[in-house]
Amino acid sequence: MNLTTSAQRALKRNLTLEDALPTRMPVYVDSVAYLFGATALMSFLLLVVTGVLLALGGPFWYHTNSVGRFLDDAHFWSVQVFFAGLIAHLATKFFLGAWRGGRWATWMVGALLFASGIFTGLTGYLLQTNWDSQWIATQAKDAMNAAGIGAIFNTMDVGQVLMLHAVVMPLVVGAGIGVHLFLIRRDSPVRPYED
């Protein structure tokens, strides 16, 4: 068996160039509702950009440096736009019943992205190393401990929080988005209800 040939065949079957980079769309894709996913995606991109720039100076410099402060402000507002886009996306996909026609996996990966996004957000709040982090760390620990998660995740261990927020979770969310987009492009947009 030629692995490369198989890979080519799998790609042709599942993600042609026109699937990956479409130049036409079904006419029913005609509403701002279709832009909420892209809004979440683009704010995620902006989160990665501002996050990487923040990372260059380490986890503390932005408290006192004006460039760092601006990047931190932008990171903060990207999070707000991300969740606004994400929740609008989730809600509209629900009202379209967009899991029909074998798209249940797209929906489930989306739901997992929602949960991972929330956890990433929590670690971000904990990583601010300011009064908010301090307050949230001591509040959130009880739910973590009650759920047994506290045994391996400590909201008050800023080293663990840093690694989860800046390394692990972006990889998890990024990979999840990759799978989500692959499924969406392979399947093409869900058809309207036949009524």
Place this chain on the structure above:
Amino acid sequence: MNVRTTEDVRALDLLGAGPRARENLRGVPLKPYDLLREGIVVFGFVLILVVVLSIVLKAPDYPTVNAENVATMQPLAFVQTAAGILAQDSDISAVADYGPPYGADTSAAEHIGPIAPAAWAKDIFGVTRPIDPPRDLIIRPLQRAAALDPALGLAVDRYASATAQQQGVWLAAYRKALSTATVSKGDVVVAPGDYGPVARMMDGMLRLGRSGLLEGAFAADDNRYYPYSFDLTKALLFFSIASPYTDSATHLQQLGNPQWGIVHETGNYPGAWWLDAYQVWYEVPAIADADNADLIVVGIMTVLFVVLLVLPLIPGLRRIPHGVKVYRLIWRDWYRTYAAEARSRE
């Protein structure tokens, strides 16, 4: 989006699309589309929005509340906290009688009947963040401070070598006296009484707190890699359920709404509002008053999440969108212009 005639769209075909897309789009008119252009436009929109919000509104970054702040601003409350921790009073000490992951005793760990994740996690992973509050949060820091104050060291030794019963008697008397104590020049003054070494020790704690060295003592303890340290558990737990913490925050204008837990940001900024659906359960009195409130809320949210996750597979629930008909609004052009034609072309 641009208006187009049905003739325009009929001229496009699905050449180049994969089998799943062809199958799905059979009979559906197509329109020209530019993925990258749309992506760039949305990115530009998000970028401008974020930059404007950042310039106009900025984002909050209020300083922390530490032991030095509390010891300076609220000496009496500071000493009450330290004495409460030493006495293992769970109304004041965040770690007294808590159980995993700080201690092995699971009797106070939250559970719902036989469902006890905290105890299970302890069985699997052990006590992963062991903290002995009187020793780790009071005695050990005082022993370090004793290097600068030998008399304090003698007091700590005397306390440590006394019986638990004797310790309890001293502590109870001292904590009772605190209710009528006064503050003079930043020091806490209690009426004379038999507190053994406890008054001396608490005075030592207050001065250690005021010096700003208390958190350093925590970080150095049981840490062979000091000064490297990332685990702030002891420093953050010291005040975490005692009011001096939130009161000092108010003094320092670190405005927030403690009643709303992790959802609301300080000042007038939006916080993690996407957690409102989580936080709102704590507003239900029957849950808020329960000993296992956290586990109940975690349980509710876990069930709700699983429902969201497998919604496409749940008969009945997955038909809801068809019933509420919001899709008719989003796809109104389709139903008005194309639906009948697409059906006939299939």
